[in-house]
Amino acid sequence: MMILDFSCMILQTHPKRGTTEANGSDILSEPEFERAARQVADLQDEMVERMARLLPEDGTSQPLEGVHLYRASQPSDQIYSSYEPSICVIAQGRKEVMLGGEIYSYDRAHYLVNSVRLPVRAQIVEASRERPYLCLRPILDPFLVGSVILEANLPSRGQSNVKSIQISRLDSGVLDAVVRLVRLLDAPQDARMLVPLVMREIVYRLLVGEQGDRLQHVAVLDGSTHRIAKAIERLRKGFDQPLRVESIAREIGMSVSGFQHHFKTVTSMSPLQFQKHLRLHEARRLMVGEHLDAAGAGQRVGYDDASHFNREYKRLFGLPPMRDVERLRESA
Numbered sequence: 001m002m003i004l005d006f007s008c009m010i011l012q013t014h015p016k017r018g019t020t021e022a023n024g025s026d027i028l029s030e031p032e033f034e035r036a037a038r039q040v041a042d043l044q045d046e047m048v049e050r051m052a053r054l055l056p057e058d059g060t061s062q063p064l065e066g067v068h069l070y071r072a073s074q075p076s077d078q079i080y081s082s083y084e085p086s087i088c089v090i091a092q093g094r095k096e097v098m099l100g101g102e103i104y105s106y107d108r109a110h111y112l113v114n115s116v117r118l119p120v121r122a123q124i125v126e127a128s129r130e131r132p133y134l135c136l137r138p139i140l141d142p143f144l145v146g147s148v149i150l151e152a153n154l155p156s157r158g159q160s161n162v163k164s165i166q167i168s169r170l171d172s173g174v175l176d177a178v179v180r181l182v183r184l185l186d187a188p189q190d191a192r193m194l195v196p197l198v199m200r201e202i203v204y205r206l207l208v209g210e211q212g213d214r215l216q217h218v219a220v221l222d223g224s225t226h227r228i229a230k231a232i233e234r235l236r237k238g239f240d241q242p243l244r245v246e247s248i249a250r251e252i253g254m255s256v257s258g259f260q261h262h263f264k265t266v267t268s269m270s271p272l273q274f275q276k277h278l279r280l281h282e283a284r285r286l287m288v289g290e291h292l293d294a295a296g297a298g299q300r301v302g303y304d305d306a307s308h309f310n311r312e313y314k315r316l317f318g319l320p321p322m323r324d325v326e327r328l329r330e331s332a
Helices: 003-013 030-054 142-151 172-185 188-208 212-218 224-237 245-251 256-267 271-289 294-300 306-317 321-331
Strands: 059-064 067-072 079-083 086-092 094-099 102-107 110-114 118-126 133-138 165-169
Touching: 030 067, 030 086, 030 133, 030 172, 059 172, 059 188, 067 172, 079 271, 086 094, 086 102, 086 172, 094 133, 102 110, 102 165, 118 271, 133 172, 142 188, 142 212, 172 188, 188 212, 224 245, 224 256, 224 271, 245 256, 245 271, 256 271, 271 294, 271 306, 271 321, 294 306, 294 321, 306 321
Parallel strands: none
Antiparallel strands: 059 067, 067 133, 079 118, 086 110, 086 133, 094 102, 094 118, 110 165
16 A cells, blocks of 8 residues: 555644754654554554454444444445435545535545535445445534534634535544544444544544534534524425425524525525425335335325426436336346
8 A cells, every 4th residue: 555645644634744843853754754654554454454344245334323334346326315414434445425516526535524414416436346445434413513512612613604515635633533433343342431432532623623614513503504404404304395485584583595595505405406305315215115106206295296206306316217216126
């Protein structure tokens, strides 16, 4: 494994080699830099080895509550799912997540933070039998995030114009904590006591880093993001009902224009687009999981016009409803 692959992780934590302090001494000498890079490479190798052993076959696993593992030996088609607040760290491979019209691509040198439960499209784009895609996704508990903010006395940072999903470069501090979390998956007798402590450290490192604004969404603090979170929850519970933007804006104490602006900033979608995605994802689940036909599924999620439902479904998933369901069943 090339040490250069991890040089950016080192530079996130340590000044660049050759930089000098006022007294003229190097902050990080050449041997120190190479040693730090090797330590990062060793941590990455350890994470791959442990995750591959914990999940020897393709699929998903939840070895501890709130901690998910994923493995795939080949690239995937686009998968439509609902992401809850979490941090996604890839040990090997590469993945793309699509939200609205934006694409977020990340790999072993980057991690993704999602702060609001959203319907997204995701696709594994780099994986093989020799080097399977391996990913760890710990769920971010709002109460944990809020308590760390309060105990660390972290200032509330401007949140109203922060998107709910973003990619950051994986620095050595976050990587070290994540690897310690993976080790605990192999030690269930220690996990009960130590996992909460390691998760606390991960949350703290995210809060004091460039993802701090985004992570404060998870804690649902005061401000516009708190109100948008309430609106999202209302839309999730009543997605099959007619959308009344004015009523929701009034309920959360925002103007219609302010609500629509902040909602799109956080979710990359308008309220109407968001509701449409919720409806169509649920219709797809009903057809695949409960064997409803297209007309029945469309009506269940709020579409009175079957042809309108078929058009909207094809626009999102690329195929008419029943052809898409047949394809999904064949691939499964």
